[in-house]
Amino acid sequence: MTTRERPRAPLSKERVLAAAVALADAGGVEALSMRKIAHELGVVPMALYKHVQNKDELLDGMVDAVVGEIDPPGGGTDWKAIVRGRVLSARRVLLRHPWASRVIEERTRARPDPTPAVMTYMDSMIGVFRAGGFSIDLTHHAMHVMGSRLLGFSQELFEDSGPADAPPPPPELAERFPHIAELVMGISHDHGSVVGPGCDDQVEFEFALDLVLDGLDRLRDQAGRVASSSSSRT
Amino acid sequence: MTTRERPRAPLSKERVLAAAVALADAGGVEALSMRKIAHELGVVPMALYKHVQNKDELLDGMVDAVVGEIDPPGGGTDWKAIVRGRVLSARRVLLRHPWASRVIEERTRARPDPTPAVMTYMDSMIGVFRAGGFSIDLTHHAMHVMGSRLLGFSQELFEDSGPADAPPPPPELAERFPHIAELVMGISHDHGSVVGPGCDDQVEFEFALDLVLDGLDRLRDQAGRVASSSSSRT
DNA sequence: GGACAACGGTGTACGCCGTACACCTGTCAG
DNA sequence: CTGACAGGTGTACGGCGTACACCGTTGTCC
Secondary structure, eight states: OOOOOOHHHHHHHHHHHHHHHHHHHEEEEEEEEHHHHHHHHTSSGGGGGGTTSSHHHHHHHHHHHHTTOOOOOOOSOHHHHHHHHHHHHHHHHHHHEEETHHHHHHHHHSSSOOOOHHHHHHHHHHHHHHHTTOOOHHHHHHHHHHHHHHHHHOOOOTTTTTTTTTOEEEEEEHHHHHHHHHHHHHHTTTSOOOOOOOOHHHHHHHHHHHHHHHHHHHHHHHHHHHHHHHHHOO | OOSSSOOOOOOOOOHHHHOOOOOHHOGGGGGOHHHHHHHHSOOOGGGGGOOOOOHHHHHHHHHHHHHHTTTOOOOSOOOHHHHHHHHHHHHHHHHHSSHHHHHHHHHHHOOOSSHHHHHHHHHHHHHHHHHTTTTTHHHHHHHHHHHHHHHHHHEEETTTOOOTTOSSOOHHHHHHHHHHHHHHTTTTTOOOOOOSSOOOHHHHHHHHHHHHHHHHHHHHHHHHHHHHHSSSOO
């Protein structure tokens, strides 16, 4: 109804990308088709190709838009707090666009060079590590670790647990997989007193994140101690 | 030429899966189609549907086959060594079938319960942690961490680095992304004396893996110390 | 031996997909 | 007025997953 007497708002790459992102948010990326985007915009499919080379470039544009939503690094001197905040911001964005992490990973794996927003993201993240006293090599490692943490968080392995929807856990399964059964039964008696969903993904994410951050911190201290105990300080 | 006078080897779910895995290994999962599998088997596409419900079930079967290739946990008492060996075995398998990690992740994210081989894999992994003295909750966390590490390793972010194929790094890029530039120039002057590919993915993987394992070990010790310093020992 | 069902492979057809290509139309520069 | 050009259209092609009706072979039971 929005496009009634007006002939139509003029298409543009931005409008195409926005429609594509909205559609992917709503129905998943596999339900995304040029035809549906076009329909959503009240236009014939081929019209999109005046603004986007092909579906691949469209996906790149969508990734760029999403990555651009991640907050820039906050100020301060504590590298760990900055990285933590940034990664959590990235996570919030990726939860808003659940299709994005898979698409980012696919494209990162196969593309000659990452999309500009990804480059910007990486550059500023590297800057935070360097400013935090990390050597180049350690920064390099850290980026790899953070990258896999940022992108590939595989939640929902145990979604069927929790007291609400679990039927009496079928006993022959418990027999075949005793360790899984024990774990499902015994989770989270202490660490939050929330009896709720049995497996808080946010808690898991932050647990893993802190694990990594603490490990990196220890390595950085260690490297610093070795360097200052040998010869110079640079 | 193999199927000459013989009418044809009789199809079976195993043969279908094997053909599908081979095809995916060769051309990537996006080049995999029921029609191509059928052609490969010298059969009409619809014939496959006598052995597989649909493409989704076929992908599940492929995942199961691949996960089944992962070595069972080795013996010994050092949980860290066992986990390390197992994860590296998983990694070898996933490198053999580069399409697999993505497919596993997609399906793990959306499926009611994981495929049987994945269940078996998880169960024995949980067993290793439990035998290694991990509490149930800590095992739970550890599984999440291992899961994301096993599946989502995002290699190749810097594939264009390395002295071999890098043209003179375009200077206006270095200006826009100074940190990236510094990192690309400065990587790996020490940690292997290999001047080679500039970014050894295996090294990165093991670095992250050990980071996580060390962190988990520290947490386990810590939990044990707290428990024995409070009341009982169970 | 003959009826019959089940199994496994076939052929045709439908609706979806991405997109090449030729076409039209409105706008604006010269 | 003319012509170029940007942006939207229509048609068409090849590929996809798979529903559905079909058929030959094979084994079972009377």
